[in-house]
Structures are given as C-alpha cells and as structure tokens.
Amino acid sequence: MRSFLRHFTFATIVSTASLFGASTKASAQTYPIDCAILLCLSGGWPASEPCSRARAEFIRRITPWPVEPPLQIWRCPMGASFEPVDDPGRTPRVFDILFSNASHLPQSLAESDPENAGALLPAVLRSKGVDPLPQPDGFALHLIQNRADIDISGPEFNFVRSIRVYDVRYAQQVESRDSDCSRYEHIRLGTYGTQGDFSWSRSSVAALPEAHVGLERWGDHCPSIYHRSVFVDWRDYEGNYGFEQVNY
Incomplete structure (x- = not known):
C-alpha cells in the first residue's frame, strides 16, 4: 500500500512537473484540476499551491447551488492516449501515474503520422526512473464519461x-x-x-x-x-x- 502511494505520488509529480512548476502563473493553472484533487486527496491534502487550489475546487463543488460531485475522476485522464505530435497549445495529459508493465495498453497512432499509421504504441506515457507497478487482475480501459478511464476497483483506490x-x-x-x-x-x-x-x-x-x-x-x-x-x-x-x- 505504502509503495503504491509512493509510486503514485512520484510518477504523477514527474509527469506533471511542468504543470505544477512555478515557471508562469498561467501554466500552473493548465493541469486537469481533478488529477490534482485525486492526488492531493490521497495524500491528505499536503501543503502546496496546487493542493490548495485543488481543495478549494473540491469544496466549491459542494457549495450550493448546485451541489456537484467534489471529485470528478472521469475528468482526469489516467489512461491518457499517446500523441506522437507535441501540441504546445493543448492541455498536457497525465501520464503513467498508476499501472505499467511490459504488457502495454495498445493504441493506434493518429493519422497525422502516416509513416507509423496503424502501429500500436503504449496508450500511456511513462515517467523515467519510476519502477513499474503490476496491473491488477481485470485491468481494463474504460471509455465511459462518468467514471475513471482505468480500473480503480482495487483497495488502493478505497480513498475515492x-x-x-x-x-x-x-x-x-x-x-x-x-x-x-x-x-x-x-x-x-x-x-x-x-x-x-x-x-x-x-x-x-x-x-x-x-x-x-x-x-x-x-x-x-x-x-x-x-x-x-x-x-x-x-x-x-x-x-x-x-x-x-x-x-x-
């Protein structure tokens, strides 16, 4: 359990360093807020600017009216697609924050890369220096808008x-x-x-x-x-x- 949280926290921080960094105030606001809520909630809301913003949004959503789900995990792309063409104008995705091993989730390359069209690549980006975590039994990618886009049925996600x-x-x-x-x-x-x-x-x-x-x-x-x-x-x-x- 503790090793999961350590990997979870470290991999997410590595993957989102450019988002949580202090390079500019604008760039610090471009990361998916629900990814920050997920991470900060799991860690007990540690003191940091991103977690302060995440908690403020978490509370804002339950402030009438209307009352919204405080964590909208379906807005955090934990099984993010790999994009071969870097688009600096698009909100960066997250990323290998949870599960990875040699059995990659396949994803076809976009047609914008004709040379590799149809090739299967991992569907998540990987953070260098992070030991991979085994996939849980029944791991699946969910393409449903009202739930997580990966399998979070394991006990490590009881906090959700x-x-x-x-x-x-x-x-x-x-x-x-x-x-x-x-x-x-x-x-x-x-x-x-x-x-x-x-x-x-x-x-x-x-x-x-x-x-x-x-x-x-x-x-x-x-x-x-x-x-x-x-x-x-x-x-x-x-x-x-x-x-x-x-x-x-």
Whole structure:
C-alpha cells in the first residue's frame, strides 16, 4: 500500500512537473484540476499551491447551488492516449501515474503520422526512473464519461470510494400549538461506485456523521430547528479522516 502511494505520488509529480512548476502563473493553472484533487486527496491534502487550489475546487463543488460531485475522476485522464505530435497549445495529459508493465495498453497512432499509421504504441506515457507497478487482475480501459478511464476497483483506490456528500436540503423541527412535535427532512447522500461513478440516494438526519454540526438537538424535546447544509467527508490513502461542512 505504502509503495503504491509512493509510486503514485512520484510518477504523477514527474509527469506533471511542468504543470505544477512555478515557471508562469498561467501554466500552473493548465493541469486537469481533478488529477490534482485525486492526488492531493490521497495524500491528505499536503501543503502546496496546487493542493490548495485543488481543495478549494473540491469544496466549491459542494457549495450550493448546485451541489456537484467534489471529485470528478472521469475528468482526469489516467489512461491518457499517446500523441506522437507535441501540441504546445493543448492541455498536457497525465501520464503513467498508476499501472505499467511490459504488457502495454495498445493504441493506434493518429493519422497525422502516416509513416507509423496503424502501429500500436503504449496508450500511456511513462515517467523515467519510476519502477513499474503490476496491473491488477481485470485491468481494463474504460471509455465511459462518468467514471475513471482505468480500473480503480482495487483497495488502493478505497480513498475515492470513501468520499460521502450529505446534501441537507432542509431539516426542520417545530412544536405545534397542541405540543405535537413535527419534523421534516430532505437529505440526499452522494457516494462513489467501484469505478468512481457518482450517484445520489435518499438519506436521513440519523445517518449524518458525528462530525456534522447543527442538528445535535434533533429529537430532543422538540426545540425549534431549521437547518440547511452540505457536508462532505473522506478518508485519505492512509485512512485518516477529514471533512468539510458548508451551511446555507
């Protein structure tokens, strides 16, 4: 596990050095933000300018309205295509950040290179000096827009599936004139599937994590409560817990 994170972090940094570097402010903003969110989240949001931007975007997405998936892993090209012609005007791709060995994922060269048209080349770029990681069983390239473009079903990606988003549209508790207590709630829970696909389901006040604040007196002698918030929590690669809450 630890070796995965070391390879993951090092390979990504090598591959994106020109993006995270301080050559110009503009170039530092050209890397895919969801790749930065993925990397920084796994490492527990280390202190750096790219991770500060990534965390700010992560939180912005859960700030109403609308509430978006905080990590949109389908926007991070982890199984990036190889492009034989360097196009400086195109956002650079990422890259050999995860899986590589002698069995390369094949990809046909673009027609812009007639001499090698039809040749099969590795579909990911490789970072020099990084020891290859074995491909997991069932490794596959996914070409679906709402999930990761590689297989992330292994336990090393549990930190992605640990993310939970609680959208408390409203939670109201009020005592009527005849001393009856009325409670109304509309809460959605957003979770990530095996391949990083995001979905919503119904939830409740009782399911909110202990770290959530604002509804501690729910069900307690019917004090007047009206609460709205979005709460997101997660665990990083090492299992450390983190959360953010936005009230509105």
